Amino acid sequence: MTSALEFSNIEASFGDTKVLHGVTVGVRGGGWLGVVGPNGAGKSTLLRTIAGSISYGGSVLADGQPIENLSHRERAKIVAYVPQRPLYPQGMAVFDYVLLGRTPYLGTLASESREDVAAVWGSLEALHLVDFASRDVATLSGGETQRVSLARVLAQNAPIVVLDEATASLDVAAQHEVLELIDHLRASRGMTVITAIHDLTAAAQFCEKVMLLDDGRSVGAGTASEVLTEERLGSVFEPSIRVIDVDGSTVIVSLRTEESSS
Amino acid sequence: MNAGRPSATRLHWWWVGGAAFALFAAVVAGVMVGPISIAPIDVIGSMASRLPFIDVDTGLTERSEAILWEIRMPRVVLAVLVGSMLSAAGASYQGVFRNPLADPYLLGAGAGAGLGATIAIAYGSSTVGWIIDPLPLAAFVGALGGVALAYVLGYTVRSGRTSVTLILAGVAVAAFLTALQTFLQQRESDTLREVYGWILGSLNTAGWDEVLLVTPYVLVCLVAVLVGRRLLDVLSVGDTEAGTLGIRPGRIRLIFVIFATLGTAAVVAVSGLIGFVGIIVPHTVRLATSASYRVVVPLSILLGGAFLVVADIIARVAVTPAEIPIGVVTAIIGAPFFAVVLRTSKGVVS
Numbered sequence: 156m157t158s159a160l161e162f163s164n165i166e167a168s169f170g171d172t173k174v175l176h177g178v179t180v181g182v183r184g185g186g187w188l189g190v191v192g193p194n195g196a197g198k199s200t201l202l203r204t205i206a207g208s209i210s211y212g213g214s215v216l217a218d219g220q221p222i223e224n225l226s227h228r229e230r231a232k233i234v235a236y237v238p239q240r241p242l243y244p245q246g247m248a249v250f251d252y253v254l255l256g257r258t259p260y261l262g263t264l265a266s267e268s269r270e271d272v273a274a275v276w277g278s279l280e281a282l283h284l285v286d287f288a289s290r291d292v293a294t295l296s297g298g299e300t301q302r303v304s305l306a307r308v309l310a311q312n313a314p315i316v317v318l319d320e321a322t323a324s325l326d327v328a329a330q331h332e333v334l335e336l337i338d339h340l341r342a343s344r345g346m347t348v349i350t351a352i353h354d355l356t357a358a359a360q361f362c363e364k365v366m367l368l369d370d371g372r373s374v375g376a377g378t379a380s381e382v383l384t385e386e387r388l389g390s391v392f393e394p395s396i397r398v399i400d401v402d403g404s405t406v407i408v409s410l411r412t413e414e415s416s417s
Numbered sequence: 418m419n420a421g422r423p424s425a426t427r428l429h430w431w432w433v434g435g436a437a438f439a440l441f442a443a444v445v446a447g448v449m450v451g452p453i454s455i456a457p458i459d460v461i462g463s464m465a466s467r468l469p470f471i472d473v474d475t476g477l478t479e480r481s482e483a484i485l486w487e488i489r490m491p492r493v494v495l496a497v498l499v500g501s502m503l504s505a506a507g508a509s510y511q512g513v514f515r516n517p518l519a520d521p522y523l524l525g526a527g528a529g530a531g532l533g534a535t536i537a538i539a540y541g542s543s544t545v546g547w548i549i550d551p552l553p554l555a556a557f558v559g560a561l562g563g564v565a566l567a568y569v570l571g572y573t574v575r576s577g578r579t580s581v582t583l584i585l586a587g588v589a590v591a592a593f594l595t596a597l598q599t600f601l602q603q604r605e606s607d608t609l610r611e612v613y614g615w616i617l618g619s620l621n622t623a624g625w626d627e628v629l630l631v632t633p634y635v636l637v638c639l640v641a642v643l644v645g646r647r648l649l650d651v652l653s654v655g656d657t658e659a660g661t662l663g664i665r666p667g668r669i670r671l672i673f674v675i676f677a678t679l680g681t682a683a684v685v686a687v688s689g690l691i692g693f694v695g696i697i698v699p700h701t702v703r704l705a706t707s708a709s710y711r712v713v714v715p716l717s718i719l720l721g722g723a724f725l726v727v728a729d730i731i732a733r734v735a736v737t738p739a740e741i742p743i744g745v746v747t748a749i750i751g752a753p754f755f756a757v758v759l760r761t762s763k764g765v766v767s
Contacts, residue, residue: 208657231663244515244653246708250425251650258651259663264644266711272424288425291708311662 157184157345158218158233158314160205166212167200174200175371177213182364184218184314187341187348189362191355191383193392196368198351199239202319205349206236217315231259235313237304239320239351245293249303252292253278256310278309282336298329305336309344316341318350322357330354334361355407359383367391383407428712436719440497443726447493448485450730452737455481491622496729497722498628498635499620499684500694504721505642506677507695508714512649513670514580520695521681524587524674528594529563530556530685535598535612539605552615553630553686559594560682564674566590579656580670617742618689620729627687638680639718642673649673649710691725691744693751698724701758724751 161181167174174197182188190198204211205222207230214221217233225233235256243252256278257271279285282302287295292303301321308316321337322330338361341348352358358365359379366376367383369391375382388396388407395410445460455477462475463485477485506521514523522528533555541551564587571586602612622628648669651659656666685691698721702713728746735741 203657206657206661208660227660227665228663231661234661236658236661238655238657241658242653242655244708246703247650247653248426248707248709251707251709251711252654254424255651255654255662261647263648263664266647267424272422275424276422 158347159184159186160188160315160347160349161216161219162201162204162213163216164213165201165204165215167197167204167209173371175211178368178371178373179213180366180373180376182347182349184347185341185345187338187350187361187363189358189365189379190349190351190368191353191358191365192368197371198368199319201368202236202317202349202351205234205315205317206238228259231311231313233313234315234317235308235311236317237308237319237321239323241300241304243292243295243300243303245291247292248288249284249290249292249295249306250275250279250288252303253284253306253310256307256312259311274310274312275306278306281309281340282306297324297326298333301325301329301333302336305333305340309340314345315347315349318348320351320353323353330357337361355383355388356405359405359407379405426707426709426712428715432706432712432716433719436716436723440719440723440726443723444493444497447496447726447730448489450734451484451489453481453484455485460485487624491625491628492620492729493726494628495622495631495688496620496725498631499688499691500698500725500728501639501718501722502631502635502680502684503691503694504698504717504724505639505714506681508699508710508717509642509649509673509677510695511699512710513652513673514584515653515655516580516584517700518696519584520692521677522591522690522692522695523584524567524678525563525590525594526560526678526681526685527563527690528591528598529559529561529566530682531559531616531690532594532598532601533557533559533562534615534689535601535605535608538608538611538615539601556689557682557686560685561678563590563594564678568671568674583670614742615689616744618691618744618747619740620688620725620732620743621740631683631687634683635680638676638683641676642680643714643718645669645673646710646714649714653710689744691747693744693747694721694725697751697755697758701755704758 159181163179165175165178178201190201192198200209203209205215214223222230222233253275254267254271257267257274260271261267279288282305284302284306295303322333325333334357337348340346362379364377365379365382367374367387374391375387383398385396385398393409395412397408397410399406445457448460449455449457459475459477462473463477463482465471466473503521510519510521510523511517534552537552537555567587567590570590571583574582602609648664651662651664652666652669659666699713699717702716702720706712706716728750729743731750732741732743732746
């Protein structure tokens with residue numbers, strides 16, 4: 156089951172400050188949309204519209220249906236969300252944390268069924284976390300907690316997955332591993348993935364589609380090679396950005412210039 | 418390969434069995450102990466005789482039977498109800514506010530009940546002959562009023578309706594109501610002793626009246642918290658994420674606060690402000706077993722009842738024939754016990 160997602164003319168404000176000025180972008184079912192842009196560009200705000208945790212104008216469409224019309228529970232069956240800094244409650248076992256992903260399938264007063272427990276074990280297995288089931292979720296390393304979050308997403312079994320800076324706090328190797336995992340899950344399960352992502356190189360290498368957001372406006376959406384050009388990145392970030400090719404892969408770096416070093 | 422594999426964390430039957438046995442043992446001990454001691458075997462025999470189709474000859478005199486069933490048993494049952502309710506309410510508050518220091522009095526239930534009780538004691542002497550005793554009613558209304566005030570205040574804050582604004586509103590309401598209560602208490606100093614005694618808590622009963630009064634409230638509230646306890650785990654990841662998992666955090670929080678407060682108000686009305694139970698019992702359970710509220714809530718209900726019965730035994734016998742206020746006992750034995758639990762546990766209180 157795959158679901159296409161479309162943001163249609165999204166506007167959002169915090170108080171009197173407008174942070175999104177009519178953003179429109181879509182991604183095919185089973186695709187991967189990366190939202191890039193400077194700090195404060197509105198990436199997280201855009202993703203939080205899908206989570207339903209802020210009020211906004213415009214509409215978010217899942218397979219053409221506006222998700223605003225859905226109840227919390229129905230929405231949770233379609234979209235799973237991991238925030239930038241998830242709260243890992245101290246003392247909570249990994250198993251219990253992943254079990255939270257089953258919430259939309261449980262009646263308000265019901266307790267977990269055998270199928271729910273099996274779904275949790277299946278998710279833990281897919282992310283090589285079976286041995287971690289009884290560990291305290293607050294004592295895990297950065298890479299491990301990201302895998303735990305992904306396991307919860309799998310248990311939630313939603314066709315659309317929204318990850319806000321999934322790899323922000325990880326070292327290079329762990330970041331690469333998590334992104335590969337996400338890509339593997341996307342390909343094998345047909346999940347539609349939407350991520351906010353700071354690392355432009357990672358965005359270029361993993362995301363099928365990239366949107367560059369600047370000051371609440373889309374300044375380009377398309378494949379990485381179309382959007383992440385030196386000219387465009389130079390005007391949005393800083394002029395010293397270089398887009399280079401290393402063994403066929405795109406690498407985006409910021410050079411230290413004479414000017415900035417003096 | 419995982420088909421049929423059980424949950425990695427669950428309410429093991431031996432946890433429930435152990436806690437239920439602790440509660441039963443505490444109840445038996447609670448009715449045994451007193452100026453006239455009754456052997457445990459006779460207590461159990463007499464209890465069994467009350468079951469249908471069972472007749473045990475205990476050899477207890479009529480007088481001992483009366484002491485057991487009309488004096489000691491109501492008090493012990495009241496201790497169970499109060500201890501269970503305060504522990505369940507404490508666990509609920511800790512869950513919905515994601516705050517380990519939350520207790521049933523956090524949002525002003527304690528201060529409101531204190532003010533209500535003080536008014537009833539100071540100005541209630543003219544109500545002799547009323548059909549209902551004004552003291553529990555005033556405490557009950559005061560507790561509900563305090564929390565309602567905090568909720569209204571916390572939810573009309575412009576900057577946002579978060580659990581933190583609600584806690585701060587509760588702190589403000591509690592401080593205000595406590596100040597009013599202290600003012601009244603100082604003005605009507607001839608009732609000072611009585612007010613002070615009420616605030617420190619007591620399980621003194623006159624037969625089964627108090628038990629019958631609070632049982633419906635406690636049962637309804639305990640059942641509500643028990644059946645919804647899984648939702649406290651969902652709330653523990655924060656409102657934003659809980660919302661994306663398919664629940665409405667604000668609504669769930671309100672429902673838990675309503676039941677926790679209703680039950681707390683009912684038990685406070687008959688027993689005064691017994692402190693510490695709502696904090697130390699859920700935390701002890703959490704440290705000893707699991708942090709999941711699926712486990713914490715049922716075990717806290719069983720062990721909270723047992724804890725308060727034991728505390729009440731100490732309150733009755735430590736300085737006979739006088740009684741220590743039960744609130745003092747729960748703190749004196751509760752605080753060091755909790756310190757030991759904290760030191761010996763591997764986990765960290767969240």
